[in-house]
Amino acid sequence: MRLRDRFIRFMYGRNGVDQLGQAESFVLLALVILGLFFGRVPVVRSILYIVVLAGFIHMYFRMFSKNIAKRQKENQWFCNWRYQFAIRRNKRRVRREQRKIYSYFKCPMCKQKVRVPKGRGKVCITCPKCRQEFVRKA
Numbered sequence: 001m002r003l004r005d006r007f008i009r010f011m012y013g014r015n016g017v018d019q020l021g022q023a024e025s026f027v028l029l030a031l032v033i034l035g036l037f038f039g040r041v042p043v044v045r046s047i048l049y050i051v052v053l054a055g056f057i058h059m060y061f062r063m064f065s066k067n068i069a070k071r072q073k074e075n076q077w078f079c080n081w082r083y084q085f086a087i088r089r090n091k092r093r094v095r096r097e098q099r100k101i102y103s104y105f106k107c108p109m110c111k112q113k114v115r116v117p118k119g120r121g122k123v124c125i126t127c128p129k130c131r132q133e134f135v136r137k138a
Ligand SMILES: [Zn+2]
Pocket: 107, 108, 109, 110, 111, 112, 127, 128, 129, 130, 131, 132
């Protein structure tokens, strides 16, 4: 039997490489590269060595695991987390962009946040929630 066929037969019924496995291999590679730069410090080298070793064991354990249902659950959890992370990052980016265009103020009455386009000088703001009027420099 050819080596490739033997490998395919070996991997049959096993989890293989999923998104979590891909991310893990990427992080481990980054840590190994990091180790090339900071591995001279004994403490850093020991910690990196343990973390990378544990990471590789975990990654290969998941890859060869036959408990596919459990591995898929872990992978699903990871995908959800990654998705939420991307959403949060996008929200932060939008807020950062908005801060260039808008000034943000709090209503002195009800603490409602109000945004006003920047560069208008002194403006009279009417709170959209409680109708309180106040003057700010935008
Ligand atoms: Zn208000």
